[in-house]
Amino acid sequence: MNPIIIVAETGSDITPELAAKYNITLVPMHVTFDNHTMDDGSFPVQKICDYYKETGKLPRTSGCSPDDFMLVFDAIHTAHPDAQILYLAYSAVTTCSYQSAVIASEERDYVTMLDTKQVSIGQAAIVIAIAELLQKNPQMTLSEAVSASKALSARTKMCFLPDNLEFLKAGGRVSNAVCLGSRILHIHPCIEIQDGKLVATKKYRGKMKKIARQLILDYIENYNLDRSILWFVRTVGLSDDVRIIAEETAKECGFQKIQWLQANGVITTHGGPAAFGLAGFTE
Numbered sequence: 001m002n003p004i005i006i007v008a009e010t011g012s013d014i015t016p017e018l019a020a021k022y023n024i025t026l027v028p029m030h031v032t033f034d035n036h037t038m039d040d041g042s043f044p045v046q047k048i049c050d051y052y053k054e055t056g057k058l059p060r061t062s063g064c065s066p067d068d069f070m071l072v073f074d075a076i077h078t079a080h081p082d083a084q085i086l087y088l089a090y091s092a093v094t095t096c097s098y099q100s101a102v103i104a105s106e107e108r109d110y111v112t113m114l115d116t117k118q119v120s121i122g123q124a125a126i127v128i129a130i131a132e133l134l135q136k137n138p139q140m141t142l143s144e145a146v147s148a149s150k151a152l153s154a155r156t157k158m159c160f161l162p163d164n165l166e167f168l169k170a171g172g173r174v175s176n177a178v179c180l181g182s183r184i185l186h187i188h189p190c191i192e193i194q195d196g197k198l199v200a201t202k203k204y205r206g207k208m209k210k211i212a213r214q215l216i217l218d219y220i221e222n223y224n225l226d227r228s229i230l231w232f233v234r235t236v237g238l239s240d241d242v243r244i245i246a247e248e249t250a251k252e253c254g255f256q257k258i259q260w261l262q263a264n265g266v267i268t269t270h271g272g273p274a275a276f277g278l279a280g281f282t283e
Contacts, residue, residue, distance in 0.1 A: 010040040012123040022131035031265040063095035069104035091196035117196035121231040122158030160277025167272030225280035237273035
């Protein structure tokens, strides 16, 4: 085993299976229903949609606390006292997690941190790629791993399309008028991750089955994505038709590998049900 162990948040949407395969430790972010807080990834995400339908309110999301990180850092250090921890963080401008890790890393000189400036599959793509690199190169140093992580973060592009704006409206991110117009005209704003921030860019009009294909084609062309792998994310409720079209489009464009992830609670709370996103690396 490489003496470098990667840590990331559950907001990366990395599955427990992938985490186990690549020796990645996931720190829980949190979702609060009224006064009941649950760890992200510990409950069916349909619970979020049901809660909104029943109450008209969204649960609250929160990042990892210093205690969350301390527990993880100490557990890793106890099990692997000679290992270095490389924390590849969820975008620092969107959550308190990174600052919590800074606090938790005090007097723990075996922890190194890097802001990936990504969320969900954007973060996952970086984390998994670095984990694969460490497995293939067991002699890789921490400095080399950090340099590779920085280079890969700079090449990562991610976006998503919400199916509707109800959850964004409920969260105070769009107005009632914008939400209504979107619903009537079938307008879907493309949300891109730019320098760690979520930015609405191009608007797509039509049913998700149609515009998912166009989004993929546009994104590949705009950023000249590396054809080795394309990442897709879906929130609960995305139709099989959209998934099939997305995969067919990626294959037509020459991608060698397609990796799907199911969004956990944090991403679902912000994106809403039946949302679709993609991520890849620029050439």
